[in-house]
Amino acid sequence: MSTPYLCPNCKTNRSRFNIIEQHAKSVKLNPQTGEILEELDQLALGPLHVPYRGPNYKIQCGICGLIEEELSFIKHAQLHQ
Template sequence: MEPLLCPSCKTNRTRFNLIAQQVKQVKLNPQSGSVEQEFAEDAGPFHMSYQGPDYRVQCAVCGLNENMDMFVKMAQFHKQ
């Protein structure tokens, strides 16, 4: 883990919430929104697999919720 700095409040370097993103591939009913099918791995050619980050970070001071890269880059730019 690298040092983090909140890009919004620009003061928090220590208190963060790490949010693990767990992907569940599903097919929904278009009328009701209920889950019709869950896919274990390959959901087929018309279902793109998740490409996003494994974690997001939330600043525990101001509440900003962003990709971890934003917090890491801010810390690198404003090294103490």
């Protein structure tokens, strides 16, 4: 996170951002009520449960509110130096 950002939407913001940390929690739900029946360990998910493979961070522009992956903001800053 020590690289410059530029918002790909408003194209002016280079300094005000929210860094959103994502923590995935694997659960098993009751199909009728939606109640959490069990929290699943990441090492013992089983063959029918795909582990979370998304980004650890998302970035939100502090000016226009756009939320994207960090790479979008980094690449936009590199293209418009």
